[in-house]
Amino acid sequence: MYPDYMMKSIELVEKTRPKRLELAKKLGKQVFPAMSESERQAVLDNFHPDYKKDARRKIRVGVNKGELLTTEVADLLESYSRIDPAIFDFNNPDHETDVLVIGAGSAGMAAAITAGINGSNVLLATKLRLGDSNSMMAQGGIQAADQKDDSPILHYLDVMGGGHFDNKPDLVKALVNDGPVAIKWLEELGVMFDKNQDGSMLVIAGGGTSRKRMHSTRDYTGAGICRVLRDEVYNMPDKIKYLEFTSIIELILDDKGQAVGAIGYHLETKQYMVIKASSVIIATGGFGRLHVRGFETTNHYGATADGLVIAYRAGANLLFMDSVQYHPTGAVFPEQILGFLCTEKIRSMGAQPVNHDGELFVYPLEPRDIEAAAFIRECTERKKGVKTPTGKVGIWLDSPLIDLINGEGAIQKNLPAMLRQFKRFDIDIVKYPMLVYPTLHYQNGGVEVDDKGETKIPGLYVAGEAIGGIHGRNRLMGNSQLDLIVFGRRSGFWASERAKKGVQFGKMNMQYVYDFENEVAKLDIPRKKIAPIVLPDYIPDHVKFKQKTTEYFGTLI
Amino acid sequence: MSEEQKMIKVLIMGEAYDVPEGSTIIMAMEYAGFQMKRGVGCREGFCGACATVYREKGDYKLKGGLACQTVVKEGMILAQIPFVPAEKPVYDIKELTPDIDTIKVLFPTVFRCVACNTCTKACPQEIKVMDYVQALKRGDIARAADLSFDCIRCGLCALRCPAEIVQYNAATLAQRLYGRYLNKKSPELEERIIEIENGKYEKDLDELVEMPREELSKRYYSREIKLK
Numbered sequence: 001m002y003p004d005y006m007m008k009s010i011e012l013v014e015k016t017r018p019k020r021l022e023l024a025k026k027l028g029k030q031v032f033p034a035m036s037e038s039e040r041q042a043v044l045d046n047f048h049p050d051y052k053k054d055a056r057r058k059i060r061v062g063v064n065k066g067e068l069l070t071t072e073v074a075d076l077l078e079s080y081s082r083i084d085p086a087i088f089d090f091n092n093p094d095h096e097t098d099v100l101v102i103g104a105g106s107a108g109m110a111a112a113i114t115a116g117i118n119g120s121n122v123l124l125a126t127k128l129r130l131g132d133s134n135s136m137m138a139q140g141g142i143q144a145a146d147q148k149d150d151s152p153i154l155h156y157l158d159v160m161g162g163g164h165f166d167n168k169p170d171l172v173k174a175l176v177n178d179g180p181v182a183i184k185w186l187e188e189l190g191v192m193f194d195k196n197q198d199g200s201m202l203v204i205a206g207g208g209t210s211r212k213r214m215h216s217t218r219d220y221t222g223a224g225i226c227r228v229l230r231d232e233v234y235n236m237p238d239k240i241k242y243l244e245f246t247s248i249i250e251l252i253l254d255d256k257g258q259a260v261g262a263i264g265y266h267l268e269t270k271q272y273m274v275i276k277a278s279s280v281i282i283a284t285g286g287f288g289r290l291h292v293r294g295f296e297t298t299n300h301y302g303a304t305a306d307g308l309v310i311a312y313r314a315g316a317n318l319l320f321m322d323s324v325q326y327h328p329t330g331a332v333f334p335e336q337i338l339g340f341l342c343t344e345k346i347r348s349m350g351a352q353p354v355n356h357d358g359e360l361f362v363y364p365l366e367p368r369d370i371e372a373a374a375f376i377r378e379c380t381e382r383k384k385g386v387k388t389p390t391g392k393v394g395i396w397l398d399s400p401l402i403d404l405i406n407g408e409g410a411i412q413k414n415l416p417a418m419l420r421q422f423k424r425f426d427i428d429i430v431k432y433p434m435l436v437y438p439t440l441h442y443q444n445g446g447v448e449v450d451d452k453g454e455t456k457i458p459g460l461y462v463a464g465e466a467i468g469g470i471h472g473r474n475r476l477m478g479n480s481q482l483d484l485i486v487f488g489r490r491s492g493f494w495a496s497e498r499a500k501k502g503v504q505f506g507k508m509n510m511q512y513v514y515d516f517e518n519e520v521a522k523l524d525i526p527r528k529k530i531a532p533i534v535l536p537d538y539i540p541d542h543v544k545f546k547q548k549t550t551e552y553f554g555t556l557i
Numbered sequence: 558m559s560e561e562q563k564m565i566k567v568l569i570m571g572e573a574y575d576v577p578e579g580s581t582i583i584m585a586m587e588y589a590g591f592q593m594k595r596g597v598g599c600r601e602g603f604c605g606a607c608a609t610v611y612r613e614k615g616d617y618k619l620k621g622g623l624a625c626q627t628v629v630k631e632g633m634i635l636a637q638i639p640f641v642p643a644e645k646p647v648y649d650i651k652e653l654t655p656d657i658d659t660i661k662v663l664f665p666t667v668f669r670c671v672a673c674n675t676c677t678k679a680c681p682q683e684i685k686v687m688d689y690v691q692a693l694k695r696g697d698i699a700r701a702a703d704l705s706f707d708c709i710r711c712g713l714c715a716l717r718c719p720a721e722i723v724q725y726n727a728a729t730l731a732q733r734l735y736g737r738y739l740n741k742k743s744p745e746l747e748e749r750i751i752e753i754e755n756g757k758y759e760k761d762l763d764e765l766v767e768m769p770r771e772e773l774s775k776r777y778y779s780r781e782i783k784l785k
Contacts (some may be wrong), residue, residue: 037778113636114587128606132606134605154780156762157764173762177753177758189733190735192740210781211783218707219601219707220603228733234647537592
């Protein structure tokens with residue numbers, strides 16, 4: 001429960017609630033004016049963490065050399081390999097497959113299923129368990145323009161505007177045009193979409209959408225999809241083999257410059273393995289566990305950008321790795337759930353962000369970067385945030401409005417995960433607001449691909465959050481769940497087609513690792529700095545001191 | 558955790574460690590020096606990787622929960638569950654019927670349920686597990702899918718079940734049967750897919766793809782927003 005002094009602020013929120021409810025009933029979502037283009041730019045420039053000094057720095061090695069990247073990303077990329085390739089015998093691979101998929105979130109599993117159905121043998125490797133991913137944790141929804149008053153055209157405009165028009169147009173076209181068929185594909189696999197009585201899709205709005213096109217499976221949308229895909233992977237044992245607790249720590253190229261496999265490492269038995277493949281798909285997700293600028297994160301334990309590291313080292317180029325998505329509404333109270341996602345669906349259903357005095361200060365459904373920056377402005381420059389007992393600050397997300405607007409029981413029915421999450425810590429979000437602050441949520445950028453999901457390295461494909469370009473520098477709610485499926489299926493199909501056509505393998509060659517390491521060594525970076533880090537390290541310093549690992553960068557696994 | 562943080566003693570797999578008060582079980586184990594591989598996942602209660610069993614000081618009960626959602630208490634005895642052994646039948650969802658016959662063939666064990674309710678008591682998601690197992694026994698797929706919806710497959714029900722049912726795998730089947738066969742179809746979706754397949758939006762999309770940034774920006778900011 002909230003301490004007394006916070007309850008005083010809640011009383012102010014309760015006092016303004018009837019007026020705000022009236023406003024919502026009259027105006028729908030437009031309870032506060034949306035920002036103009038210049039207002040958006042001003043709030044981003046002054047308050048978004050990406051725009052702070054030191055948030056970005058020039059990368060000094062690799063394909064993107066000289067470009068500004070998020071500082072923590074540049075630090076991660078300027079690192080050494082976990083292995084010396086010379087010790088591996090490429091003539092006797094431990095596994096041979098048509099398609100190697102790295103990562104078993106929704107994108108990886110959609111790719112594996114698609115490649116399998118297309119007739120290819122698939123090896124699916126994941127460093128934790130099947131389904132352990134950010135995909136599983138998504139709550140709010142999946143966008144697709146399937147409503148009568150909507151169209152792929154409007155969806156396209158929303159995606160581009162949300163991304164500040166930096167997005168790669170061909171990828172956006174693929175995303176929006178494949179949207180409806182992706183929904184159908186999922187439904188035929190058995191995903192339980194929320195429906196109206198007549199069978200039409202129950203859709204809501206999201207930040208930056210011009211129509212209601214957010215489909216959901218309650219507020220377990222990611223899980224509702226990901227668990228079905230996992231079950232389907234289990235159902236295809238003849239086509240899909242999987243390796244769990246197996247981290248892919250380097251790609252294998254051949255002397256023609258094609259991706260022809262990878263080196264895997266089993267986290268428990270500590271054995272390395274050589275995998276030979278006709279095509280390789282990276283679906284390793286994002287980087288939340290890098291805790292950029294010290295932010296808490298909504299991301300899965302495994303979100304350490306491993307795929308980015310291995311693709312970059314092998315010579316694939318990155319796009320928009322200078323931008324980070326902070327989700328506006330991460331929990332800041334209680335301490336145990338710091339940084340946890342409070343889904344955007346809460347605002348879609350009518351909850352309003354209000355300050356310490358219970359005042360509305362922003363249109364509740366701006367694109368995420370704008371909304372997050374406005375929250376930070378409210379808490380810093382305007383000093384209207386609410387302090388927690390441990391000195392964090394947040395703004396109220398007035399959840400009780402949801403039942404008042406949509407009828408009693410609306411939270412219970414549509415937001416069961418959220419309700420349960422807070423109830424575990426004695427907070428009833430039907431009665432009391434939630435205290436929130438922006439939290440590190442999504443890797444906007446990633447590896448550049450074409451609309452088949454293929455990178456500039458022949459045979460290397462990417463799907464899901466590890467792709468850069470679809471969302472420009474800011475993704476809208478529900479478009480990630482969609483891109484997992486759209487580009488999971490596209491990369492799976494084309495990787496499979498490549499394998500079917502037959503790849504002329506050259507000699508396996510990992511000279512690129514030495515070349516990259518030589519560049520790194522010139523910067524006087526110590527040899528102990530290795531990546532991918534595979535898992536985040538939360539061991540406290542005094543313990544690390546006794547483990548004699550204080551100097552070690554990366555994670556001992 | 559700040560320096561003046563109050564510490565409490567817990568027993569991790571039998572060994573005593575001082576950990577900060579208010580930590581979740583995962584945070585406590587990491588504080589003690591464990592680099593977690595199994596028994597940890599999303600850390601937000603969505604993935605089911607961190608099923609845990611524990612006893613509290615002075616309480617005879619063996620309790621279960623999610624290690625990322627359970628706060629440690631003085632004297633707690635903790636153990637993470639690395640893995641839950643469970644069989645899952647392989648099936649082709651396209652060839653099933655959403656009825657009791659499918660359940661009989663694929664999950665005959667559900668008929669062993671003795672209605673003891675241990676599964677429901679074990680569920681950290683407060684799902685009425687026994688009730689959905691009963692629904693499966695009746696062939697009521699819709700009810701089973703609905704009741705089991707919030708399941709995150711942590712496996713605690715299956716570990717405690719005296720009838721040795723793997724409830725959560727049966728739940729997945731019910732959900733998939735419902736999603737594919739029983740949930741009413743959306744006519745709009747079908748119509749839109751046909752439009753797209755016929756290339757209705759192709760020309761306009763290509764025009765947008767080629768459109769200069771300024772013009773696109775103008776189109777964007779002047780688009781009509783209809784969310785009522």
